[in-house]
Amino acid sequence: MKVHFIAIGGSAMHNLAIALHKKGFQITGSDDVVFEPSASRLAKYGLLPAQQGWFPEKLSTDLDAVVLGMHARIDNPELLKAQELGLKIYSYPEYIYEQSKDKLRVVIGGSHGKTTITSMILHVLQAAGKRFDYLVGAQLQGFDTMVGLSDAPIIVIEGDEYLASPIDRRPKFHLYKANIAVLSGIAWDHVNVFPTFDSYIEQFRIFMKTITVGGSLFYSETDEVLKETVLADDSEINKLGYNLPPHRIIDGVTYIIYEGKTYPLNVFGQHNLLNIEAARYVCGMFDIKTDEFYQYISDFKGAARRLELLGKNDHVSIYKDFAHSPSKLKATIQAVKAQFPNRKLLACMELHTFSSLNADFLNEYAGTMDEADTAVVFIDQKTFEQKKMQPYPAERVKEAFHRDDLVFFDQPASLLTLFENFEPVDCSILLMSSGNFGGIDLNVLTQSVLKKYFDK
Structure with missing residues (x-):
């Protein structure tokens, strides 16, 4: 079987490509950009495209199937060529x-x-x-x-x-x-x-x-x-x-x-x-x-980024979680607070998705961070620009979450400053995002916070 992937670098797409390759299929693919870890994992199996971009000449009638990723646009040159050739086009769930x-x-x-x-x-x-x-x-x-x-x-x-x-x-x-x-x-x-x-x-x-x-x-x-x-x-x-x-x-x-x-x-x-x-x-x-x-x-340790423990000592535990929607945010905060009731909870979440950044939807977050002793919301200013959305001020975020004491940042450097000035107390720290906090290395941040206790 010969299968071509349009937008092969996607999370599900590159994994499906590798799985089919292991099954003996002949796999080709294209993408305009392939990020890590997709790039390294595709390269390991000889599936990383030699060049980034779209190449309609890769499409031919001897293909058994074309798998189309969500990242591609409807005017994608390879998609148009596949349609012109009458090839069978599948979404990855199909x-x-x-x-x-x-x-x-x-x-x-x-x-x-x-x-x-x-x-x-x-x-x-x-x-x-x-x-x-x-x-x-x-x-x-x-x-x-x-x-x-x-x-x-x-x-x-x-x-x-x-x-x-x-x-x-x-x-x-x-x-x-x-x-x-x-x-x-x-x-x-x-x-x-x-x-x-x-x-x-x-x-x-x-x-x-x-x-x-x-x-x-x-x-x-x-x-x-x-x-x-x-x-x-x-x-x-x-x-x-x-x-x-x-x-x-x-x-x-x-x-x-x-x-x-x-x-x-x-x-x-x-x-x-x-x-x-x-x-x-x-x-x-x-x-x-x-x-x-x-x-x-009993020995299940969780999926990646789902209440994943980044580090701990006798005084602090630091977790990262994929929570970004209101229900996930509330459930994750409740979980950490119930597990460590005698510790202060610093909860920091990044609004990153189209839904979470939608000004009308923002009100769905009302009360979701109430159980956190310190509530922090971060929106990378670049995210608004990338998604071509209108930024809104800290006051709008505080109003939506129903917390006047909520701390709001829109620059990664300001978020780092918060943790640099962090006063050590027995606490839990919860970092929640479907993004990457503006590129902050959470492992480095974790070691920095933990070091404060060793220096006491």
């Missing part, structure tokens, strides 16, 4: 389905927790010796790529609700036709595509209709909007809600309690306990008993 239509498909959807739930399932299935394929949105310990394709009978897919490609405006998770599905919650996101909350909820109604007849849906009963949406659905599928498991927190460690035994966890927070239960229900479909599941999940 091609994932094409490679898995004869497998049992597990699809994890929801506004939050998708990556973590998917990662937990993969961790447990691997520990239990099961054979499976997968698509997940983060790099996981023990997995070389974020996509795995083979002749395994099962595939576990993180099902994003964002659009499939520039020429396919369907949400990705509509295309997988799940046999087993999870919905973790519904909280308005992607306002640039779904301008009203109801238009966003509608995507989850449609998703339930795509689940195969007789299939299974596990959903969080703690989310009232989700629960109402699921119960209103008349699809011929089996529905089962999940809730928090019995648990307790002792000296900064969370334990799950089951049949008189306690299982210590490396992750924490109510949202992660719910993620664990979603994963447990799915793994139960593959004959993994509850006690076995909890034993396996």
Whole structure:
């Protein structure tokens, strides 16, 4: 099979290209820019384009498929050439389905927790010796790529609700036709595509209709909007809600309690306990008993950038997290505060996505940082320029978050100054962004903060 990738440098795209290469496919690709780690990983397998840019001459009728990345534009020269030649053009979710239509498909959807739930399932299935394929949105310990394709009978897919490609405006998770599905919650996101909350909820109604007849849906009963949406659905599928498991927190460690035994966890927070239960229900479909599941999940250390510990000592713990939407931000702050109730919490988040920077959507963040002792919001001035959006002042941000004491910065240097002047107290520091804090090296920042304690 010969497959060409337009915008091969994308996170999912380059992983799919590598997975197909490992499967024996002949892979070519192009992109106008390829960032790290995509560039190094493509180069490792001989798939990095020799030149950056678009080259219509790479397209020919001997190609079996063209995979189109979301990063490409509708007037992309290679896309136009592929259309002219009448080639079969897939979005990457379409091609994932094409490679898995004869497998049992597990699809994890929801506004939050998708990556973590998917990662937990993969961790447990691997520990239990099961054979499976997968698509997940983060790099996981023990997995070389974020996509795995083979002749395994099962595939576990993180099902994003964002659009499939520039020429396919369907949400990705509509295309997988799940046999087993999870919905973790519904909280308005992607306002640039779904301008009203109801238009966003509608995507989850449609998703339930795509689940195969007789299939299974596990959903969080703690989310009232989700629960109402699921119960209103008349699809011929089996529905089962999940809730928090019995648990307790002792000296900064969370334990799950089951049949008189306690299982210590490396992750924490109510949202992660719910993620664990979603994963447990799915793994139960593959004959993994509850006690076995909890034993396996005990050594799960989390997905990259999901409450990832950057460093700690006896006085401070520093975490980074992907949280950027209001629901994720609130859940992550609550998790850290509950885990370390006797410490001050400094929470710093970067508004970076189109949705989070939308002036009308900004009010959705009201109250989300209330549990932080010190709340910091950072917007890189360059982000406004890159996205061609109108900047707004600190007062507008404070008003939206409903915190007069909120600290606001729009320059990376000012954010660094905050931490340079940071007065050491026993605390937790939480750094949340789907971006990169204006290019700040968080590992260097972490060591700088930790050093303050050694110098005391």
